[in-house]
Amino acid sequence: MSRRLRPLLLAAAAASSLVLAAPAWGAEGAGDAAFKALYSREWTWRRAELAGEVGEDDTDRITDHLPKIDPAAQKARLDYWTGVMAEVTKIDPATLSPEARINHQIYREQIQVLINQQKFRDYEKPLNGDSAFWSDLTSESRESFRDVAEYERYIRQMRDFPRYFHDQVANMRAGLKRGFTPPAIVLKGRDASIASVSGAAGEANPYYRPFKAMPASIPAADQARLRAEGLAAIQSSVIPAYAELLTFMRSEYLPKARTVLAAETLPDGKAYYQSKIKEFTTTDMTADQIHQLGLAEVAKIHAQMLEVMKETDFKGDFPAFLTFLRTDPQFYPKTKEELLMRAAWIAKRFDAKAEQYFGYLPRKRFAIIPVPDDIAPYYTAGRGGPGVYLVNTYNLPARSLYNLTALTLHESAPGHAFQMPIAMEHKEQPEFRQKTYISAFGEGWALYCEKLGVEMGMYETPYDRFGMLTYQMWRAARLVVDTGVHSKGWTREQAQKFLHDNTALSDHEIETEVDRYIGWPGQALAYYIGEMTILAGREKAEQALGPKFNLRAFHDTVLELGSVPMPVLTARIDRFIAEGGKGPYPELEE
Structure with missing residues (x-):
């Protein structure tokens, strides 16, 4: 995943300094x-x-x-x-x-x-169908900072906005000149998030958020000074920077953004898309190979969905069942608080099961918070990482509860809010492994956790299990949709119909997700290919080790790696088998 365009991690903080020694491998080379x-x-x-x-x-x-x-x-x-x-x-x-x-x-x-x-020159396109440099910055303005020095650095950073935004506009203008932009269709309405900052004066501005609840350890006089300086920086630097960006977006970028969808139509497009396939999957698969794999997996999961549908005693065919799930009020929260509390309850239910499936548990906890209002309309249903599980409370009739267990396992624990902190807690590894995110590993792990929920007894009803399968189908369908759009000339409507016909996602989610794939070539391919690699490795280990296979040791072995390319993961699982199924921390896995 491109670091500049990686998913937001709100309120992220460094993992604990706890160090567990990795197994010794012998002398240095x-x-x-x-x-x-x-x-x-x-x-x-x-x-x-x-x-x-x-x-x-x-x-x-x-x-x-x-x-x-x-x-x-x-x-x-x-x-x-x-x-x-x-x-x-x-x-x-x-x-x-x-x-x-x-x-x-x-x-x-x-x-x-x-x-x-x-x-x-990815830097000439610092936005996609999911996020943008300005929304990432907004999200990085946390609820509060720890001390005077951090607040002072934050204020100086805001004063740097005009220079930074001006250079971003210059880069985007260069990309626009050579036709290197996201498709116009996925940019529709994106200026609203800019206007929400440029038009917010004083304490209403989102960049003022850290000053509203400052730590009591900061003296009152310093708090007053910092608030005044923060307001001045917002007025003199932040708002003008956003205003310049808004003018550029509305007068130049949005009207002139390219109209074709396929990444392969970009400058040097075939090589560009193949580089994104490699970046996000860490494999040498081609677009055609991935497309065919996706079609085969969609057919396999569809058969499983039909079996679960039978358990509900629904009288009707598959399309009618999808319509029922999308429209019946019983499957949707009535309030934002209900959605957030349901997510919290699911997360705590996992806590009761965690030690049965994992030897090593991360020390870092996570908060559950709503997606910020300015990005929520086009944001995903949820997002997770170190210290945070974001839940999208916008448009509640589109936020199905039957998908919520799978979403929570993916975005919180044992998914992203579990895997990423563990990576950062392994201080014996180089920082380029601790602090770099590889999508095939991270997203593959999180998707594997959704399926692991079946073994953990997390899905309480057939509808919940169907929700898990619709999420599996969603990721398999991405293989078809991403390659279809970027390599085979698929239209936006064609991609939406494929998801509509094969998943129980709401129409709103389908629209935002398809636009995400259109504007972010290759990223959607990471999930299912990563999960398949983990599942294949687990199956190989179970068959080779028989009764000696220890699931906790297997999970610890995978997570100890941090975030690695798929060939490295496969090789590590092979070594796990060769060593008799011994995990990295035997004392925690008994």
């Missing part, structure tokens, strides 16, 4: 020290270069500026990472210890993704 020096030097440079950019810095820090993003800075990044790749390539994996060899494989692929993003 002759090349270990040189490789460590290389990636340590690059990571330090990367953090400084991208400081303040969403998703790039330590999640407990607020920087006093935003990164340089002008063409000269972008060229410097490309040149630097190209040089790093040359050095990585010179390292012979045979000279590395087994653990360093894994790091080398992960790191090389990570650097290649960064190079590709620069080569295709």
Whole structure:
């Protein structure tokens, strides 16, 4: 997943400093020290270069500026990472210890993704069908900060908005000139989120949010000073930056954005889309291969859905059942509070089962909060990460309760709010593994957790199990829809109909999801391919180990990796089998 366009993680904070030692693999290799020096030097440079950019810095820090993003800075990044790749390539994996060899494989692929993003000038398109640089920044303005220094850095960062937004507009104008924009259809109404900030004065502005509930440890005089300085920064810097962006969007970008949908019609489009397939799936599969896989999986899941439908005693065919699910009031919350409380109840039900399925549990907790109002209309049903599970309370008649268990397992624990903190708690691993998110792994794990909910007894009714299957179908259908749109000339209506006919998603969700795939090529492919890799590895381990297979040890082995490409995951599961099913923390898995 592109770091600049990765999903929002509101109120994220660094994971606990708890360190568990990984199993020893033996002596260092002759090349270990040189490789460590290389990636340590690059990571330090990367953090400084991208400081303040969403998703790039330590999640407990607020920087006093935003990164340089002008063409000269972008060229410097490309040149630097190209040089790093040359050095990585010179390292012979045979000279590395087994653990360093894994790091080398992960790191090389990570650097290649960064190079590709620069080569295709992704920075000229800093928005997609799901998020945008300005909405990411809004979401990063947290509820509060910890001390005076953090507030002062936040205020200085806001003062940097005019320069940063001006450069973003310049980059977007360059992308517009060469036809490198999201399709216009997915940008409809996106100016509203900009206007909601540019038109909000004083304490009504979302960037003032951290000043409303400041920690009591900050003296009253400092609080008053910081509030005054914050309001001044909002008035002098934030609002003008958003106003410039709003004018540009309404007068230039929205009217002139491209009208065709397919990524393959972008400049050097076939190579660009294939690079996105590689980035998000970490495989060398082609669009045709993924499309055919998706069609086969859709047919398989459809048969399972028919079996569960029979359990409900519904009198009618499959389309009628989908209509029933989409329209019957019993399946939808009456209030925002009901939806949030249901999600919280499901999350706590998992807590009671967690130790049965996992040896190592993360120390970090998560909050359940509604998606911010300015992005909710086009945002997904939920989103999760370190410290947060976002639930979309906009348009309640579109938020089905029969999908809520699967959504919660995916976005909170044991999905994203579980996997990501565990990755950051493994301090023995390089930071480029702790703090970098690979979609095929992270989304594949979260989708696997939805299915694991069946074993855990989380789905209490046939409708809940059908909701789980409709979510599985949704991700399998993505393989068809994403490749259909970006490689096979599918229309927006064709993609919507495919989801409408095969899933029980609401029409609103279908519209927002299809627009997300149209505007974010390749990202939707990560989920199902990642889940299939985990399921295949588990099945192989169960067959090979028989009664020695320990599910908790298997889960700990997968999660200990952090976030890795699929070939690395498969190789680790093979080693798990070769070692007799021994997990990384035997004392926790008995």
